[in-house]
Amino acid sequence: MASPPPIVEYAVFFTILAVLVFVAGEYLAWVYREQANSDHRPPGYLSWFERLDEIFTPIENGLYRLSGINPRREMTWKGYLKAVLVFNVCIWVLLFVVLMFQDALPMNFVGVGGESWDLAFHTASSFTSNTNQQHYSGETLSVFTHTFGIGIAMFLTPATGLALMPAFARAFTNKEDPRLGNFYENVVRGLVRFLLPISLLIAIILMAEGSVQTILGGQLTANTFTMGIQNIRIGPHAGIEAIKMFGTNGGGINAANAATAFENPTPLSNLVLTLAMPIGTFSAIYAWGAWVGNRSHGVAIVAAFFVIYMALTGVAVVGETGTNAGMVVTGNGLHVDQTVGNMEGKETRFGPTASAIWGLSTTGTTNGGVNSMHNSWTALGAFSLLFAFATNNISNGVGTGLLNILMFVILTAFIGALMIGRRPQYLGKKLEWQEMRYVFVVILVLPILVLIPQAAAVVYQGAIDSMNNPGFRGFSEVLYEFFSASANNGSGFEGLGDGTLFFNLVNGVQVLLARYVPITAQLAIAGYLANKKVSPESKGSLDTDTPAFVGLLIGVIIIVSALVFLPALVFGPIGELLSGGI
Amino acid sequence: MAEITVTIDTDQQKQAISDSFAKLDPQYLVKNPVLFVVELGTIIGLVMTIAPGLFGATGSRVYYAVITVLLGFTVIFANYAEAYAELEGEAQADSLRALQTEAEGKLLQNDDVDIEDISEDDYEVVASTEIEQDAVVFVDEGDIIPRDGTVVEGSASVDESAITGESEPVIRQSGGDRTSVVGGTEVLSDRIKVEVTSEEGESFLDQMIGLVEDAQRQKTPNEIAMTILLSGLTLVFVVAVATMFFFGEYLASFVGGFAGLDVAELVALLVALMPTTIGALLAAIRVAGMTRVTRRNVIAKSGRAVEAAGDLDALILDKTGTITTGERVAQDFHPLGDADDADVVRASYQSSLYDETTEGRSIVKLAEKMNGKVQTDGGQSASEELDEPGDSVDAPRDVSVTLDAEGLSESNFVPFSAETRMSGIDLSDGTEIRKGAVDAVEEYATTVPGKLRQKSNAISESGGTPLAIAVDGQVVGIIELQDELKPGIADRIAEIQKMGVETIMATGDNQRTARWVADQVGIDEFHAEFDPEEKIELVEDIQDDGKLVGMTGDGTNDAPALAKADVGLAMNAGTNAAKEAGNMVDLDSNPSKIIEVVGIGKQLLMTRGSLTTFSVANDVAKYFVLLPAILAAAIPGLGAMDILNLSTPASAVTATLMYNAFIIPLLIPLALRGVDYKAQSGAQLLRKNLIVYGGGGLIAPFIFIKAIDMLFVALGVFQ
Incomplete structure (x- = not known):
């Protein structure tokens, strides 16, 4: 069956996404309405959301009683931060113990061994920080580790992210009140109302399409046409895959991730999973508008990020439906038919366009799941992936994404307000040097975490030895790895022997700093702003929902964030592209 | 309104130039991180000019000398912008001081003598400088009041045009709100006894001018936030460019005939990318904004007050004197x-x-x-x-x-x-x-x-x-x-409303009169039968809604509200209590001037924002010019990025640095004058400034750099 033309696939994908972002956005806004101190109500035709309380409230109350959480205990930003850190340390310890001692734990059907300390450090840090960068192959973990280690982390880390959003909304909805809400209540609500039900829905679709789902066995033995007996690892694929995609996680049970048939069996499952990646992050931006009482502002930010997302996806589609320079063989008379595009490292059930759209969905969020070999992408395609990283993964992760995006929005409001002769203010809160200092801390994290280790790695022989293709492409391999860690993405470009002590330690530290330094700075910003008065907006204020604002926002993201990485990109994909080879 | 104009003469020009060199002192420059990094870069350039091969670089000594000189110029031009603005500010302050003319005073020997009976025997004529604080002087019809003071007896009409520019004489009398008199003004009719309230050189005006001069040197809160922003950007670019050196070493390991990147060129790239333009003009913008206020005979005690004026949400206007003439x-x-x-x-x-x-x-x-x-x-x-x-x-x-x-x-x-x-x-x-x-x-x-x-x-x-x-x-x-109604007041009110500022009129008059006046000029809200003591409550009520509020006042009973308001413009003709409470004093005692001050405040903020946008937008062009030039030997294919098609890499680097340095003096007039400001809604202003300064910032460097490159081709240098 021939695939539809690229432009059709592209248009269909973004149209469905836009509709889903709206619905999921209204839903998410409803989930955290009270916690965000907002008087938002869903539009009339979605008011049935409110009836869902009958199902969710008893479950939540049960969980509160079971765990001893008092949702009415409000926290200041410091208390909130402490709760985030304590909760995340618990996840880390759980993961570290399970990973190191999985050989002694049950449900180890195929007899895998424990991870080494440095690999366990990297893996635990990577999954605690919602990064899911894997320096091991998924097959080396037991079903127990996948289910009760990785699986639990995959729910709790996006829930941590979600719980940050209503607290940050309080920065703007509070009137001189330092209370940001209860972190644990927000985690529970995010899990019960958002992550669990939607993941369940996705998992059911995956199972219907043919994904496996079991915790009773470790492998399947198949008789294949060419290779005789093949042992294929099985596990809770459908369930893990659903939250892996929807929770911007990305670490698969199989090394080949969503390219394998058990994780991602059909074009339909591929479409569902591709959509699942950006829904969580973009619906959060939409919900932001609802929480702060200005839906059109939410739509304006969504629009700005859609522009970047769609532009880079367009570049990727052009790159991947074009020819792969490395496959154009001259001399021996053989030639590879590239009329459908660059098929190296891609699944035939998806083709270049769907793989390109997936690629930008995974790097346009902090997801990191892959359905094709990124290292086999063309230079142009690889450039779009790395550029998406440079913007801090466009829409970033569930929860944290909104906060990171708002750093750019605040910076834009700062400059924009000055340009119309007002002292900087965003959503009625004055922006002063105390907040701007922390905004810049967040913005500085990515360049510092990526570029300084990159400079060290490319002159360190041990790291150069890990490259598969020393040269421009090798530079990209390392750059991708550091970006993937420092933007909490987790996907692998591959082609880099990353299971070394050097990469385990460097990447492990990167994922932790990249996650918790911004969270700390952002909660501090929320604390400062929540305590301020609300100044009303007037005709002379900066409108945050106009095309001019969207334009300025895009300009700020490109110049302040992405262009900083332009020199590095020149040594990687741009250099490769313009030199005509790796 | 008398507008004080100041011209900077050649001596002062020389002074500004010598100040720009004095400001090279690293201890001073470190306060401006952007310029400090440029100065460090200049030192690296200097070192490479002396020892060209130091970092394994291969450029000529002349090339490095050119880079060093241009980097040095960048800092000096920046210092000049600041020094020039400061001199203009000082000149402005001096011209205010000069308003206090030297005069003689009639020092009373015995102040119990009835004012009507004072004769030549009762006083001694002394120079005003010799009169001590608390002494009582007699001022007869036609005399100049020797020093600032308070009328303790009598009542007189006084010509204060020397201070205020207002030709209409004002009444000064003992008791009430009109007791204060200013040195250098002339009594037109009647006679008064004045108790001198200030030491020589410490008159109220002197103190105010002192405050203005201090304020010009202090960074405003918004400027501090801006400095953080610019420092953050600088740090980002330092990381981005410093790591390039190592990337270059890596590249050299597999690209034949390429030995690594030239450190001087990297410094050039760094300086070009850093927001030097706005970093250089930030201080000048502040000083010029304050000077624009002073030029309208308003003394702003802090830069914060001027910025707050630009940000006002509501203005409380008195009816009489501000909106109506009182007739x-x-x-x-x-x-x-x-x-x-x-x-x-x-x-x-x-x-x-x-x-x-x-x-x-x-x-x-x-x-x-x-x-x-x-x-x-x-x-x-x-x-x-x-x-x-x-x-x-x-x-x-x-x-x-x-x-x-x-x-x-x-x-x-x-x-x-x-x-x-x-x-x-x-x-x-x-x-x-x-x-x-x-x-x-x-x-x-x-x-x-x-x-x-x-x-x-x-x-x-x-x-x-x-x-x-x-x-x-x-x-x-x-x-x-x-x-x-004061002439043109309805237009002024309409203008200020267009800026998004709410206008609130307060008057002791009855409801009906207040309504008529409010309707005539289009006031948003009015309070009639208003007791001046209620003003503080009104200010607090508005502030409780989160709004920034400005007001004018002259009486002692206005003082608490003037102090509480975000912008309190006191009238110079008012009491000292009012003048001390307000954060601005209008020497012309024209309350409707607060409307102008709002415009100046906005212009100050807008100039800062627009030039920042311009400066940062320049980076796009600089990337396109410098990356292909610096990496020409390493990645020849990068020539595709060189959309200007410049003649040689050396020419590209030099042209970019020249643009980067000379754009500063080119923009000094704009920084001093402020960007054009017309009352418009926020949305209109944003669109306009984004097109002019954002769009201009993207395009301008392309044009200038290409032009300089063509000049180099014509002159045959760097070829």
């Missing part, structure tokens, strides 16, 4: 009984021709204004309809009437007397015209039309004052008087 003027003529428009206009005109009161003159003026217009509606007079009084401020009805001043010369003007409560004129033909309060005329007249009461009540209810006018004992009509 009542003729607004309309209403005929009554058998009389028509022409009758009442003629009678009013004639009766007032020799009436020198403001009211009388305004009646003459209005009558003349109405006359001569062609009667279009067939003489249908408004006499029988009770038309809305006061709705015809700008367009008086057309009335055709012969206003004949001749023949009046032999008539007899009857001035106002308290007894009759009327004034008027007895014409030579015996006609007797009288005008006055309605009940007084009613008493005097023999024929009173039934509608007189009804009409006059309607006028009172609309906030006006009715004057009845009678000819030979027959009431012919009513002259409607209303508060006189």
Whole structure:
């Protein structure tokens, strides 16, 4: 069956996404309405959301009683931060113990061994920080580790992210009140109302399409046409895959991730999973508008990020439906038919366009799941992936994404307000040097975490030895790895022997700093702003929902964030592209 | 308003240039991280000029010298911008100081002498500088008040135009709100005793000017936030460019014939990418903004106050003095009984021709204004309809009437007397015209039309004052008087509303008068029968809504509210308590000037924002020029990025650095003048400034750099 033309696939994908972002956005806004101190109500035709309380409230109350959480205990930003850190340390310890001692734990059907300390450090840090960068192959973990280690982390880390959003909304909805809400209540609500039900829905679709789902066995033995007996690892694929995609996680049970048939069996499952990646992050931006009482502002930010997302996806589609320079063989008379595009490292059930759209969905969020070999992408395609990283993964992760995006929005409001002769203010809160200092801390994290280790790695022989293709492409391999860690993405470009002590330690530290330094700075910003008065907006204020604002926002993201990485990109994909080879 | 203009002469130019070198001191420059990094870069350039091969670089000594010189120029131009603005500010302050003329004072030997009885024997004439604080001086008619002080006895009209530029003399008297007098002003009539309140050189004005000078040196809170932003950007670019050196080493390991990146060129790239333009102009923008305020004779005690003015959400305006002049003027003529428009206009005109009161003159003026217009509606007079009084401020009805001043010369003007409560004129033909309060005329007249009461009540209810006018004992009509609006005030209010600032009028007058005035000028909200002591509550109420509020005031009872308000503009003619409480003082004592200050505050912030956008947007072009140039040897294919098609890499680097340095002096005039500001909504302003400064920032460097490169080609350098 021939695939539809690229432009059709592209248009269909973004149209469905836009509709889903709206619905999921209204839903998410409803989930955290009270916690965000907002008087938002869903539009009339979605008011049935409110009836869902009958199902969710008893479950939540049960969980509160079971765990001893008092949702009415409000926290200041410091208390909130402490709760985030304590909760995340618990996840880390759980993961570290399970990973190191999985050989002694049950449900180890195929007899895998424990991870080494440095690999366990990297893996635990990577999954605690919602990064899911894997320096091991998924097959080396037991079903127990996948289910009760990785699986639990995959729910709790996006829930941590979600719980940050209503607290940050309080920065703007509070009137001189330092209370940001209860972190644990927000985690529970995010899990019960958002992550669990939607993941369940996705998992059911995956199972219907043919994904496996079991915790009773470790492998399947198949008789294949060419290779005789093949042992294929099985596990809770459908369930893990659903939250892996929807929770911007990305670490698969199989090394080949969503390219394998058990994780991602059909074009339909591929479409569902591709959509699942950006829904969580973009619906959060939409919900932001609802929480702060200005839906059109939410739509304006969504629009700005859609522009970047769609532009880079367009570049990727052009790159991947074009020819792969490395496959154009001259001399021996053989030639590879590239009329459908660059098929190296891609699944035939998806083709270049769907793989390109997936690629930008995974790097346009902090997801990191892959359905094709990124290292086999063309230079142009690889450039779009790395550029998406440079913007801090466009829409970033569930929860944290909104906060990171708002750093750019605040910076834009700062400059924009000055340009119309007002002292900087965003959503009625004055922006002063105390907040701007922390905004810049967040913005500085990515360049510092990526570029300084990159400079060290490319002159360190041990790291150069890990490259598969020393040269421009090798530079990209390392750059991708550091970006993937420092933007909490987790996907692998591959082609880099990353299971070394050097990469385990460097990447492990990167994922932790990249996650918790911004969270700390952002909660501090929320604390400062929540305590301020609300100044009303007037005709002379900066409108945050106009095309001019969207334009300025895009300009700020490109110049302040992405262009900083332009020199590095020149040594990687741009250099490769313009030199005509790796 | 007297605008003080200051010209910078060549000596001061030289001073500014020498200051720019003095400011190279790293200890001073470290306060501006952007420029400090450029200075460090210059030092690296210098080192490479002396030892070109130091970092394995291969460029020529001349090339490095050129880079070093251009980097040095960048810092010096930046320092010059600051030094020049500071000198202009100082000159402004000096010109304010010069307003206090040297004078002699009559020091009283014994201040118990009654003011009327003071003779030459009672005082000693001394130089003003010799008068000590708390001494009492006598100031006679025609004398210059020697020093700042308080009137302790007497009352006099004082010409304060030397300080305020206002030609109208003001009354200064002991007791109440009008006791303070300023040194250097002249007593026009009467005599007063003044207690000197300041030490020599420490007059109120001196202290204020001192504050202005301090304020010009202090970074404002917004500027601190901006400095953090620029430092953050600088740090980002330092990381981005410093790591390039190592990337270059890596590249050198597999690209033949390439030995690594040139450190001097990397420094050039760093300086080009850093926001040097705005970093250089930040201080000049602040000083110039403050100077623009000073130039309008307003002393701002802090830069924060000026910025806050730009950010005001609400302005509390006093009615009298700000919106109205405090005088009542003729607004309309209403005929009554058998009389028509022409009758009442003629009678009013004639009766007032020799009436020198403001009211009388305004009646003459209005009558003349109405006359001569062609009667279009067939003489249908408004006499029988009770038309809305006061709705015809700008367009008086057309009335055709012969206003004949001749023949009046032999008539007899009857001035106002308290007894009759009327004034008027007895014409030579015996006609007797009288005008006055309605009940007084009613008493005097023999024929009173039934509608007189009804009409006059309607006028009172609309906030006006009715004057009845009678000819030979027959009431012919009513002259409607209303508060006189300050010229152009309605436009100013409309302008400030367009900026998104709410206008609130406070007045002790009754509801009706307040409403009329508010309606006339389009005030958003008014408070009538307002006690000045309630002002503080009003300010607090507005602030509780999160709004920033500005106000003006002159009395001691205004002081708490002036201190509480985000912008408190005190009148120089007011009490010292008010002047100390406010964060700005208007030397002209013109309360409506607060509207101008709002515009200046906005302009200050806008200039900062727009030049930042311009400076940062320049980076796009600089990337496109410098990356291909610097990496020409390493990645020749990168030439595809060189969309300007520049002649040689050295030429590209030099042209970019030249642009980067010379854009600073080119923008100094803009920084000092401020970007153009017209009252507009936020959305319009953003769009406009984004196109001009954002779009301009993207394009300008491409044009300039290409032009410089073409010049180099023509001159044959760097080829």
